[in-house]
Amino acid sequence: MLTTIIYRSHLCDDVPVKALESMVAAANLKNGRADVTGILLFNGTHFFQLLEGPEENVKAIYQAICHDKRHYNVVELLCDYGPSRRFGKVGMELFDLREHDKDDVLQTILDKGTSRYQLTYHDRALQFFRTFVEATEKENYFEIPSADSWDFIPTDDARTVSLASVSSDAYCGFAFQPIIDPLTQEIVSLEALLRTRSGGSPQNYFECLSGDEIYLADLDSKKIAFALAASLGLRDQVLSVNLLPMTLVKVPDAVTVLLNAIAENGLVPEQIIVEFTEREAISEFEAFSQTVRTLKGSGISVAIDHFGAGFAGLQLLAQFQPDRIKINRDLVRDVHKSGPRQAIIQAIIKCCTSLEIAISAVGVEQPEEWMWLESAGISQFQGHLFAEPCFCGIPAVAWPEKKTAL
Ligand SMILES: Cc1cc2nc3c(=O)[nH]c(=O)nc-3n(C[C@H](O)[C@H](O)[C@H](O)COP(=O)(O)O)c2cc1C
Structure with a gap:
């Protein structure tokens, strides 16, 4: 051809x-x-x-x-x-x-x-x-320097707690991964990523559940996330948790359940971001946006996770404007080599800037991806380049430091 x-x-x-x-x-x-x-x-x-x-x-x-x-x-x-x-x-x-x-x-x-x-x-x-x-x-044209112009130096303040110390019958666990601003060396938020009790993937956690059980388990798991976060000494650090959009619709009083769990663990709604994942379409949009209004009214911020993948696309953004979006790994991968990815991400940045929506890029693995995104105007990142998710713990962050010419 x-x-x-x-x-x-x-x-x-x-x-x-x-x-x-x-x-x-x-x-x-x-x-x-x-x-x-x-x-x-x-x-x-x-x-x-x-x-x-x-x-x-x-x-x-x-x-x-x-x-x-x-x-x-x-x-x-x-x-x-x-x-x-x-x-x-x-x-x-x-x-x-x-x-x-x-x-x-x-x-x-x-x-x-x-x-x-x-x-x-x-x-x-x-x-x-x-x-x-x-x-x-x-x-x-962003003329990014070569990958080896930066060192990534991990801190030595990683810490973990045991799941049993938080809950003797915990039915799930969480791994924590920070979203960081590498240039100001600031942890913007810590994301609690769902795992099974033994550290298995969210798919493993959900696979034995069916129908509305999924939404109940989704909501219930947040109690463990908040308890672990409190036990890790989160203090006033911002915490992001994921929620299926339909959990807010299908579980009665979902917002009250969340608020109670936040308060029970000594946290406040203003430090919580609920990230909606893209796995499913929002079939009852009116009911969903009503609950989002209640969430926002209580002080919780909302984000669209995996923006650009699945159902988390432009149509969702037209219907509902969150406080922040997280650009999906598939768009971030090799962005420094790809004209189409660069054009799409620049359009997302322009759109979110006009709407005053904060942006972070997730799944950043290569220094060049980070450097290109930073040149394009993104300042918040999550990915293995900086810190891997840590089961029941807060990982070390590898902050970038510019190498000095000899
Ligand atoms: C800007 C630029 C354009 C190039 N264009 C071609 C090209 O059209 N065809 C090609 O075979 N090599 C091209 N090269 C050279 C290749 O990068 C590479 O050196 C060459 O394919 C190696 O061939 P060899 O392995 O047979 O020695 C170009 C290099 C540069 C820097």
């Missing part, structure tokens, strides 16, 4: 522009053998390349390009399929934008096209050429 990949990247400072000539010559030969064609634009700082050809070959060459140390911050902008090549003749021509007149550079590039049809602006690939040449997206 004829495949097109477009990416942009940044030339490394220590690579002389002259060295590109030999690279282009070698690439031309390799592309020719692999039946891959395309064009490479360079503006003095950034590259922009379109590669076209058989899927396997285009992807193999793109992989090699991604690992090339002569450039960095390689961001895939488009991967698409089509009936014919746009730049069929050119093996891999380097086109230096600085050598062409600004006003007709785009036309000069388009004139190199070999498509049977006139190359038009309606084509997504060619629209990308336009935005690169006209530099209209340049403010969205």
Whole structure:
């Protein structure tokens, strides 16, 4: 299948522009053998390349390009399929934008096209050429440093309690994981993540339950979460707990049950965030929003968890605006390499900024993911990069520290 990949990247400072000539010559030969064609634009700082050809070959060459140390911050902008090549003749021509007149550079590039049809602006690939040449997206290029420019240094204040000390017949347990602001070194909130008594997953906890038992067990488990949090010496730390949206609808007096459990453990509603998980659609929206109003009226904040996954999407946000959203791991994964993920997250940030909704990104595992998200304007993070969930305990946090140049 004829495949097109477009990416942009940044030339490394220590690579002389002259060295590109030999690279282009070698690439031309390799592309020719692999039946891959395309064009490479360079503006003095950034590259922009379109590669076209058989899927396997285009992807193999793109992989090699991604690992090339002569450039960095390689961001895939488009991967698409089509009936014919746009730049069929050119093996891999380097086109230096600085050598062409600004006003007709785009036309000069388009004139190199070999498509049977006139190359038009309606084509997504060619629209990308336009935005690169006209530099209209340049403010969205975040030039993040390499992953090894930071050390992640764990604190030594991790602590645990035994589940039995909290409740002799506890039917579930919780692991705690912090949501942090890495640059101010502040723990924004601690999330209580449901586990079985022995530390198994929430799926294990729910699998033997059916019908409305699930909602009762969901609500009841929060009593253990609050008791564990109090026993861990939470004091005025903010605590996040998860709730299925339908628990609020299906269990009568769910809010009173929560408030009683909060008070019994010496906590206050203002320090609690209820995060709604995305696993199920909210079928009785009116009843749900009525209970959310009661929750908010009691001082508890609300968040949409896993925003961007399952039912926690734009439609839910249009219906109901929480105090915060947590961007799902699937959107965060490899965000520094993916144009589509970057565009979606930037749109979420813009939307939440307009609505004064706080944002955190979850499932952050790589330094580059964190650095890109921080550059885009997110300051609160949760993920293994900083701290893993700790069963019945508060884990150490690995705070980032910038390495100093020797
Ligand atoms: C901006 C840029 C564009 C490149 N374009 C191509 C290309 O179109 N085809 C290619 O084979 N190599 C290209 N390369 C080089 C590859 O990254 C890599 O060095 C090469 O595929 C390795 O080939 P080899 O393993 O056969 O030596 C490019 C490198 C850079 C920095």
